[in-house]
Amino acid sequence: MFWKRLASVLWALHAVVLAQKADDYKVTSLPGVDMASIPFDQYAGHIEVAPETNSNLFFWMVDQVHPTKPKKLIIWLNGGPGCSSMDGLFLENGPYRVNPDLSLSINANGWQDHATIVFLDQPVGTGFSFANSAGFMHNMTQIAEEFTTFLDKFMAVFPSLKEQELYLAGESFAGTYIPYFADRILSLNRKEANKYNLKGIAIGNGWISPRHQYEAYYDYSVAHDLLEGQYLDRATKNLNKCRVNLSLESKINDITCEDILQDIVDSNTHSTDAGKQCINTYDIRLKNETFPGCGLTWPHELTDVNKYLRTQALRKAVHSEKQELLWQECADPVSVALRHDRSLPADLLLPGILKEIKVLLFSGEYDLICNHIGTEYMIGNMTWNGDQGFKDAERLDWYMGDRKVGYYTEERNLSYVLINDGSHMVPYDKPLETLDMINRFIGVDMDGGNSRVGGSSGQHNGTSQQGQDDNDGQHDGTDQQEQNGPDDDSTSNEEGFGGYGQSAGSYGALILLVSLILIGACWYWPRRNKEPASSKFRLGDQDETTELDELVIGENATLFAAEDDTHQTPPSGASRFAIADSDDGFDDFADWDEEETLASVSKPKKDGKDH
Numbered sequence: 001m002f003w004k005r006l007a008s009v010l011w012a013l014h015a016v017v018l019a020q021k022a023d024d025y026k027v028t029s030l031p032g033v034d035m036a037s038i039p040f041d042q043y044a045g046h047i048e049v050a051p052e053t054n055s056n057l058f059f060w061m062v063d064q065v066h067p068t069k070p071k072k073l074i075i076w077l078n079g080g081p082g083c084s085s086m087d088g089l090f091l092e093n094g095p096y097r098v099n100p101d102l103s104l105s106i107n108a109n110g111w112q113d114h115a116t117i118v119f120l121d122q123p124v125g126t127g128f129s130f131a132n133s134a135g136f137m138h139n140m141t142q143i144a145e146e147f148t149t150f151l152d153k154f155m156a157v158f159p160s161l162k163e164q165e166l167y168l169a170g171e172s173f174a175g176t177y178i179p180y181f182a183d184r185i186l187s188l189n190r191k192e193a194n195k196y197n198l199k200g201i202a203i204g205n206g207w208i209s210p211r212h213q214y215e216a217y218y219d220y221s222v223a224h225d226l227l228e229g230q231y232l233d234r235a236t237k238n239l240n241k242c243r244v245n246l247s248l249e250s251k252i253n254d255i256t257c258e259d260i261l262q263d264i265v266d267s268n269t270h271s272t273d274a275g276k277q278c279i280n281t282y283d284i285r286l287k288n289e290t291f292p293g294c295g296l297t298w299p300h301e302l303t304d305v306n307k308y309l310r311t312q313a314l315r316k317a318v319h320s321e322k323q324e325l326l327w328q329e330c331a332d333p334v335s336v337a338l339r340h341d342r343s344l345p346a347d348l349l350l351p352g353i354l355k356e357i358k359v360l361l362f363s364g365e366y367d368l369i370c371n372h373i374g375t376e377y378m379i380g381n382m383t384w385n386g387d388q389g390f391k392d393a394e395r396l397d398w399y400m401g402d403r404k405v406g407y408y409t410e411e412r413n414l415s416y417v418l419i420n421d422g423s424h425m426v427p428y429d430k431p432l433e434t435l436d437m438i439n440r441f442i443g444v445d446m447d448g449g450n451s452r453v454g455g456s457s458g459q460h461n462g463t464s465q466q467g468q469d470d471n472d473g474q475h476d477g478t479d480q481q482e483q484n485g486p487d488d489d490s491t492s493n494e495e496g497f498g499g500y501g502q503s504a505g506s507y508g509a510l511i512l513l514v515s516l517i518l519i520g521a522c523w524y525w526p527r528r529n530k531e532p533a534s535s536k537f538r539l540g541d542q543d544e545t546t547e548l549d550e551l552v553i554g555e556n557a558t559l560f561a562a563e564d565d566t567h568q569t570p571p572s573g574a575s576r577f578a579i580a581d582s583d584d585g586f587d588d589f590a591d592w593d594e595e596e597t598l599a600s601v602s603k604p605k606k607d608g609k610d611h
Helices: 004-023 086-091 140-157 159-163 174-191 210-221 229-248 254-268 304-309 313-318 333-335 347-353 373-381 431-442 478-485 497-500 506-530 594-598
Strands: 042-050 055-064 071-075 094-098 105-106 117-123 165-169 196-205 269-272 275-276 359-363 396-400 403-411 413-420
Touching: 042 140, 055 140, 071 086, 071 174, 071 431, 086 094, 086 117, 086 304, 086 594, 140 159, 140 174, 165 174, 165 431, 174 347, 196 431, 210 229, 210 254, 229 254, 229 347, 254 269, 275 478, 304 313, 347 359, 359 373, 359 431, 396 431, 413 431, 497 594
Parallel strands: 071 117, 071 165, 165 196, 196 359, 359 413
Antiparallel strands: 042 055, 055 117, 094 105, 269 275, 396 403, 403 413
């Protein structure tokens, strides 16, 4: 009995120490916002990952607002390499937006409602993270080891997170990071009985397969009339050189291959009274960006974010003062340290990952630098779980209410989503759509019917959004529906993700058909049976919650499963390699002989903010 009591006391003391340690990271104030108005707890600060090089990774964690069973944990990574995940927190899927006066507004479509989300600056040297010069990473293996070291120490501070379902998510060059991280985590799990509760990975506009993405630079630009005259000739020559270079060595970056992108930019650069202007490589609808950045200062709210994150009050509030240098969005030393990286392309890791966990790839249609054609080429030429490409799956329309917002396909643990009117930073352009998408992917199972998602909660075909004007290419990151919240009159009609492929008219026809059947049944059954039936269908019992009130279905359901494809439409970007046909949207490039066409191409990376 004595030993049991002693053990209980020691465990209690241990818990107190852990709680105090966690409390050291608690964010109790933030400049520009009344903390009493914030419905979630936050923790931020540095985790030391290598004392010998003074290597520290900075995290900012936002606790989920509404309970789920089980709880969900998302670790979000921006790309670069060397670009801060504070981009995600303040410009994309995080809880805040920075106003011009440096006050904060709450982002109603942040991902924090039904998942704890950690925004991580990694590798060392990124954002608020730091190390001495000997601590910088030189390849993906080192970065993956650094990440799992962080994960171990982070979960020692917050032990309750170990039991939560873990998802890794990110965009751009995180398309290289995340497969390496997932591969290492799954490998460690095989050695130490499910040490990490990793359930899935999600990558948006990812730089995953360089050989396909470099090829897609050319094809995407031809499809969108971005190359002409001498620039088309130059790009054609550089593409041929790129193929030769990548046939000789698989690597993250190739200068000749990068020249293709420069040819595209040069083809879309013009002089004005204000100076040279060029196309935005992250959103091709924006034609008048300042040269030579061509989108590096986009989104333009970044100016306010930069000012806010450099204030002393903010640095003190999030315990980032150990980093002596001021925050910058993208750190050149990180990409310089990786310049000679000979790591293999991350797409080679995906088949093994797909054997064990689910993977979501999503793309905004107007991104050039990590465009959807490259992702589709990669999928079509990848063999996983017994087959190549999407074979039996159909390419289906994704509807939110009666508005088509994109396409989706899923099969054998892989889901692919193309989001209409999306840019490189899809959560910035389309916050409500990406919120709906991620909650479906992580399988949110909400406690009670009052849980909300993005101002309203739901399931099936998301929210109903009416009256969207034609887009002129100038974005402020929101649209009218996202400002006003979803239409609370819309209701959920169907179990599962099948609603993604249904229009509002389909539901009306279905209800009419059911009504006619019921009327007929009410007339027929009393005449057929002398005894009344013990139970009958009742239209009056329909759930009156909004569509988003039941966003997620049971855990055994299939993501994005739909019964039919009544809206097959090939994407707009087909060029030398067919991307879609009227059958399933993937067979054409699934059968593309990449050995012959690409001469075994390989992989790149972008310096600065490119990914």
